[in-house]
Amino acid sequence: MSKSLQGFATESRTVMIKPDRDLLTSSxxxxxxxxxxxxxxxxxxxxxxxPDPSPIGPALVDLLDDPMRIKAPMVRKSWLEGGPGTAGHMRGQEAFVQVTWEEANRLVADELQRVRREHGNQAIYAGSYGWASAGRFHHAQSQLKRFLNCIGGYTSSRFTYSFAAAETIVPRILGTFRGFLNNQTSWESIATDCDLLVAFGGIPLKNGQISQGGLGAHIQRDGVLRAKAAGVEFVNISPLRSDIDAAIGAEWLAPRPCTDVALILALCHTLLVEDLCDDEFLARYTVGMEQFSAYLLGCSDGVEKTPQWAAAITEIPAETILELARRMAQSRTMVSVAWALTRQQHGEQPFWAVIALASMLGQIGRPGTGFAFGYSAMNNTGLNRQQVNYASLPQGKNPVAEFIPVARVTEMLERPGDAFDFDGTRYTYPDIRVVWWAGGNPFHHHQDLNRFRRAWAKPDTVIANDWCWNSLTKHADIVLPCTTTLERADLALTPKDRHQVVMDKAMEPVGQARDDHEIFRGIAARLGAEEAFTEGRSPEEWLRWIYTVSRQRAAAEGVEMPDWDQFQRDGWMEVPAPPKLTVMMEAFIADPDAHPLATPSGRIEIFSETIAGFGYDDCPGHPAWMAPAEWLGAAAPDELHLMSNQPHNKLHGQMDHGRVSQADRPDGLEPALMNPRDARTRDLSEGQPIRLHNARGACLATLRLSEAIRPGVVQVATGAWWDPDPDGDLCRHGNPNALTPDQGTSKLAQGPAAHSCLVRVEAFEGRLPERRAHQPPEIVPRG
Known part of the structure; x- marks a missing residue:
């Protein structure tokens, strides 16, 4: 490897790379x-x-200068010729024209001025949801939102696709969600003080490959293996056996999808009627057990939530449910609930029900036990680490009050001026004229993509900052090419990992790509906002400012960071682990009067007077079973339940065209996992192309058979770039969001409900259509 690179130019000045260490990057x-x-x-x-590196990151090397790289600013042909609002229905089907950066900056600035003048800043939607980059400064969404706040603001989005239902309801139960999410009981504590870990949704190590903001060391595999070696027993409650690593030897319970709440309620019922509850815990630390007990016993609705009742819903035998409840009460028990369980109709209920179950067991706040929000959902879950509030790029204050729940983009575009409910209040959808996305891809994570695509035609202008021709950029009007992490200098300072890393600039930008800061600086200059946006700082000066403030904050928390020059020389540092193992809610349990929760009662709210007062028919005041519109209990004989979970070979849709992702689909189609029993009834065989379809759309996939998925379920991971057939509603590439419903979890959270989805599956007959997901659009000369 060459170490001859002595320095490189940035927008400000030369940043030296010391020859006595190799270059580093984080992702x-x-x-x-x-x-x-x-x-x-x-x-x-x-x-x-x-100790357990992911193979996905190095796939970036092949993609830096491949045919899918966007190397210059581009504008959709008819938009360039006809102006804003021209042929929005042609987004995704039309050629692009290359323009100069000067012209691109002028086009964007003029359109922003027009929309602000004629409609106001609330007509600009910059939800821009997505994972963006690991760097602390070159974080695309932060740069976008800072820029827009400098010129009057934008309509924003609230919460995340990952767990919007939990983000809304858990603060009503515990006073905060993020506060506990970032301080979960450590794997070391589980190995020392837990007997039984019951995992609703499993502990999928594939998800633990990743962490927001970058990571230095993967800990999930080691954590679960150490717990197993220490004698912890595991129960995997999921339609997929692989949701816990085979080496763990977990007991596998495979309920019907979207029925976990019924199972949890039956466990609670057993604890209640067999006098296995910790009554002292409930009296001291919770409120609302009386109302919840009445519901469990059927006093409030005439239906007792017995194991027999749950067995009919879940298809888990009643005796198995009884035995599990007794075992949990007799053991030091940790209950983990996966983030995926929020992404279903009534997705608020699984987290609430698990908190109620753990409260009845009475082991919350003790070492190794209680409940957790999804071990291995990301690498940082269960990591014993010192919390440091590192600095980031200040975004400023958004003067625009309008917002939408993150997953309600389609309704916003379809129904401007219509009312919607959210967390106890009624709001109105704004009239959006400009959509701007930077650092994400709604054509990956949104549901019912055919409906979404029709709504996407409505705005006057769509702008996208991105580095490759994915489904978002193909459906944009103005495409601003940005750099990758290897083409700019940054800092991976993250409270979610102990390792803090210098991200070196390893090469010059490909083509005319610019980093997001430079992109927005150029547009800000045309709008007279350059000084407000940059504050007179160059990118390197911003990095030094971020590091200096971070170092000061770390020192206040007892963490010593090296000075800037030493950090640049070393390339990384490790924050020491705290001397005491992390135990979630420990302070509250030790003294609930001195450390009350930020709820109306100061206690865990098993029943919430606040939520009950909203009067929502789809989210009552206590955990409850409500059957979703689409589940196996309401399925036709030939329908299957679709699970569209996270992929193992990429992060969402990032680097779908990379070698790791491509190796998993030699025929170019996303795999679909099915039980052999279901394949036989449909006369399907291993490896053949299949068509999954429902009233919303269809997608192609390659069939894979396994006994490790319960009958009645078909699994297709998300992440395949959407490749719609221009003449129909078929995704030729295998994106399951062509099939998933676009509906809110409930009026409370309005989160995504992708997992409440029924489909039919059949053999695909004839020649496979040409797939264009990994082909760039046509680039044509002007005029």
Whole structure:
């Protein structure tokens, strides 16, 4: 590997790379040493501190200058010729024209001025949801939102696709969600003080490959294996056996999808009627058990939530439910609930029900036990770490009050001026004229993509900052090409990992790509807002400012960070683990009067007077079973339940065209996992192309058979770039969001409900259509 690269130019000045260390970068998949030859990145090898590195990150090397790279500003042809509002229905089907950065900046600035003048800043939607980059400064959404706040603001989105239902309801129960999410009981505590870990939704190690903001060392596999070696027993409650690693030897209970709440309620019923509850815990630390007990016993609705009742819903035998409840009461028990369980109709209920179950067991706040929000949902879950509030790019204050729940984009575009409910208040959808996305891809994570695409035609202008021709950029009007993490300098300072890493600039930008800060600086200059946006700082000066403030904050929390020059020389540092193992809610349990929860009662609210007061018919005042519109209990004989879970070979849709993702589908189609019993009834066989369809759309996939998925279920991971057939509603590539329903979890949270989805599956007959997901659009000359 060459170490001859002595320095490189940025917008400000030369930043020196010391010859006595290799270049480093960090990403959501891990930290890597970067190999460079003749100014080009030739390889990325795992960071020596990482015991279980992900193979996904190094796939970026092949994509830096491949045909899908966007190398210059681009404008959709008819928009360029006809102006804003021209042929929005042609987004995704039309050629692009290359323009200069000067013209791109002028087009964007003029359109922003027009929309602000004629409609106001609330007509600009910059939800821009997505994972963006690991760097603390070059974080696309922060740059976008800072820029827009400098010119009057924008309509925003609230919460995340990952767990919007939990983000809304858990603060009503515990006073905060993020506060506990970031301080969950550590794996070391589980290994020392837990007997039984019951995992609703499993502990999928594939999800633990990633962490927001970058990571230095993967800990999930080691954590679960150490717990197993220490004698902890595991129960995997999921339609997929693989949701806990085979090496763990977990007991597998495979309920019908979207029925976990019924199972949890039956466990609670057993604890109640067999006098296995911790009554002292409930009296001291919770409120609302009386109302919840009445519901469990059927006093409030005439239906007793017995194991027999739950067995008919879940297809888990009643005796199994009884035995599990007794075992949980007799053991030191941790209950984990996966984030995926929020992404269903009534997705608020699983987290609420698990909190109620753990409260009845009375083991919350003790070492190794209680409840957790999804071990291995990300790498940082269960990591014993010192919390440091590192600085980031200040976004400023958004003067615009309008917002939408994050997953209600389609309704916003379809129904401007209509009312919607959210968390106890009624709001109105704004009239959006400009959509701007930077650092994400709604055509990956949104549901019912055919409906979404029709709504996407409505705005006057769609702007996208991105580095490759994915489904978002193909459906934009103005495309602003940005750099990758290897083409700019940054800092991976994250409270979610102990390792803090210098992200070196390893190569010059490909083509005319610019980092997001430079993109917005250029547009801000045309709008007279350059000084407000940059504050007179260059990118390097911003990095130094971020590091200086972070170092000061760390010192206030007892963490010593090296000075800037030493950090640049070393390339990384590790924050020492705290001397005491993390136990979630420990302070509250030790003294609930001195450390009350931020709820109306100061206690865990098993029944919430506040939520009950909203009067929502789809979210009552206590955990409850409400059957979703689409589930196996309401399915036709030939329907299957679709599970569209997270992929193992990419992060959402990032680098779908990379070698790791491509290796999993030699025929170019996303795999679909099915039980052999279901395949036989449909006369299907291993490896053949299949068509999954419902009233919302269809997608193609390649069939894979396994006994490790329960009958009645078909699984297709998300992340395949959407590749719609222009003449129909078929995704030729295998994106399951062509099929998933676009509906809110409830009036409370309005989160995504992708997992409440029924489909039919049949053999695909004839020649497979040409797939264009990994082909760039046509680029044509002007005029």
């Amino acid at each position: 959501h998949w891990g930290t890597y040493r970067v190999e460079v030859q003749d100014g080009r990145v030739t390889g990325m090898r795992p960071f020596e501190r990482d």
